[in-house]
Amino acid sequence: MSPPPPAPASSVAPAAAAEVAPWIRARVGDVGRPTAGLPPVRGGDHLPGEAGLVTGLRNLRAWMHTGVDFMRARVEHYGPVFRLPVGPIATVAVADPEAIERILRNDDRAWSAALGWRVFFDGIDPTRATADSPASFDFEPHKDIRRLLQPGFSAAALAGYVEQAGAVIAPTIDGWLAARRVTFKPAARRMFATIADRVFLGVEDPDEAALLDRTMQAFWRGSIAVAKHPWLSPTWRRATRAYAELRDRLRGQVDARRRGDAGDLFSRVCRAAPAIGWVDDDTLVACYLGLMAAAFDTTACAVTSMAYLLATHPPWQERLRAEALALGPGPLVAEQLKQLELCDRAWRETLRRFPVAPDVPRRPLRDVEVAGHAIPAGAMVLALTAPLQLDPAVWTEPRAFDPDRFAPGRAEDRRRRGAYLPFGAGAHACIGAQLASLEAKAFWHALLSRARIRLAHPYHARHELSPLGSVSGDVELIVEPA
Numbered sequence: 001m002s003p004p005p006p007a008p009a010s011s012v013a014p015a016a017a018a019e020v021a022p023w024i025r026a027r028v029g030d031v032g033r034p035t036a037g038l039p040p041v042r043g044g045d046h047l048p049g050e051a052g053l054v055t056g057l058r059n060l061r062a063w064m065h066t067g068v069d070f071m072r073a074r075v076e077h078y079g080p081v082f083r084l085p086v087g088p089i090a091t092v093a094v095a096d097p098e099a100i101e102r103i104l105r106n107d108d109r110a111w112s113a114a115l116g117w118r119v120f121f122d123g124i125d126p127t128r129a130t131a132d133s134p135a136s137f138d139f140e141p142h143k144d145i146r147r148l149l150q151p152g153f154s155a156a157a158l159a160g161y162v163e164q165a166g167a168v169i170a171p172t173i174d175g176w177l178a179a180r181r182v183t184f185k186p187a188a189r190r191m192f193a194t195i196a197d198r199v200f201l202g203v204e205d206p207d208e209a210a211l212l213d214r215t216m217q218a219f220w221r222g223s224i225a226v227a228k229h230p231w232l233s234p235t236w237r238r239a240t241r242a243y244a245e246l247r248d249r250l251r252g253q254v255d256a257r258r259r260g261d262a263g264d265l266f267s268r269v270c271r272a273a274p275a276i277g278w279v280d281d282d283t284l285v286a287c288y289l290g291l292m293a294a295a296f297d298t299t300a301c302a303v304t305s306m307a308y309l310l311a312t313h314p315p316w317q318e319r320l321r322a323e324a325l326a327l328g329p330g331p332l333v334a335e336q337l338k339q340l341e342l343c344d345r346a347w348r349e350t351l352r353r354f355p356v357a358p359d360v361p362r363r364p365l366r367d368v369e370v371a372g373h374a375i376p377a378g379a380m381v382l383a384l385t386a387p388l389q390l391d392p393a394v395w396t397e398p399r400a401f402d403p404d405r406f407a408p409g410r411a412e413d414r415r416r417r418g419a420y421l422p423f424g425a426g427a428h429a430c431i432g433a434q435l436a437s438l439e440a441k442a443f444w445h446a447l448l449s450r451a452r453i454r455l456a457h458p459y460h461a462r463h464e465l466s467p468l469g470s471v472s473g474d475v476e477l478i479v480e481p482a
């Protein structure tokens with residue numbers, strides 16, 4: 001494969017104020033928008049933990065299969081900072097809440113999200129040297145990208161998306177009620193792909209939704225391909241092809257969307273882009289693809305886990321049903337959804353117990369100290385947020401499903417800073433957290449005001465990663481009209 005061309009010249013203010021190890025700057029250029037990834041860095045040998053490719057491959061398998069339980073066991077064994085090979089990648093895992101919060105807030109500008117995320121997606125678009133997704137910028141360029149995306153998340157925009165989601169949710173539930181049954185995991189994926197097609201692209205064609213579903217699944221699976229090379233890995237090949245297909249389709253639409261006045265997120269972002277001079281249309285499309293990837297599968301995973309938890313905790317299902325019925329028939333508008341307080345607690349508890357994004361990658365731009373341990377510049381650091389959500393020192397009976405731990409009187413999430421960060425923190429904190437929660441509530445209000453659910457074949461679920469986190473199994477449900 002020929003090397004990608006250099007990044008286009010840009011007038012963006014470089015992230016000059018960050019103190020950066022000279023070898024990193026020489027290799028990647030402006031750390032605000034790196035033009036290359038970093039090689040693996042040695043130097044964590046003084047830390048407790050494990051090393052080696054064979055251990056890494058074994059860990060990757062266990063990581064995927066048992067998700068947060070694997071991570072929690074490692075943290076209990078090695079402590080808050082340790083070496084953790086995952087597949088071919090030697091990482092330094094950090095599981096100290098205060099340290100994670102400091103890393104994500106990045107007040108000392110010591111940490112790069114861009115170089116962390118590049119490890120998983122470098123080369124997904126071989127035509128570009130920069131890996132332009134929102135998480136692949138830092139500092140000043142990243143602020144511009146957030147400014148670009150923000151109009152798509154205004155209160156008015158969110159209200160419009162909720163309405164569109166409602167128009168997909170109601171007929172989907174009709175179908176489940178008619179069949180009295182649904183295999184929830186794939187059905188939720190399809191439903192959220194259909195919603196995403198409308199909200200993100202303004203498209204109402206079911207075939208397009210299926211394509212988006214396939215594309216995004218291939219994209220995410222690419223992140224865990226052991227060999228990121230099209231000849232060596234069919235998974236990576238599928239990921240790069242899927243990415244190119246969607247990229248070319250969106251790229252061909254930018255002009256028309258800019259001229260129109262459509263309310264979908266992509267059209268809004270296309271109209272906003274010219275205000276940020278250095279963002280050309282290729283960068284715009286790359287960022288938008290990154291946003292979609294961060295958006296739709298995440299919400300589907302979380303709602304699937306919540307389906308399992310409500311199906312296996314009937315008293316909580318009844319409480320949410322009573323709350324839904326008290327608000328009247330749907331579809332509800334965004335302001336009404338905010339009143340679903342019990343549903344909100346159950347949603348937050350689901351994200352605690354079955355975290356969707358269980359870790360956040362970062363690389364230090366210079367030698368740093370984390371929780372008393374020296375970490376060399378450029379090391380691959382995984383901030384393990386998920387195992388903190390099962391820490392018995394913070395949470396009462398951490399493995400129990402107990403949404404009331406988020407009730408104002410208990411507020412267990414406030415017991416220790418940094419112990420509950422399902423949507424991250426700092427400049428890269430999730431831009432879609434509110435949308436995800438509104439969509440989830442719109443869905444649960446619509447379903448529970450018309451039905452009760454239970455597992456068709458009861459089973460004890462694990463947390464697993466695909467690589468996003470959710471409950472194991474297909475969550476096959478009996479849907480009883482009520």
Ligand code: HEM
Binds near residue numbers: 302
């Ligand atoms: C349950 C659902 C979701 C979860 C658990 C989740 C979680 C996260 C987390 C942990 C991050 C921080 C990554 C980092 O610091 O490197 C993040 C970033 C992001 N999320 Fe979400 N997310 C969800 C839904 C969404 C939705 C619905 C959207 C868009 C509509 C979205 C768009 C993004 C974007 C664009 C970023 C990158 C932000 C940046 O780098 O500035 N997410 N998300």
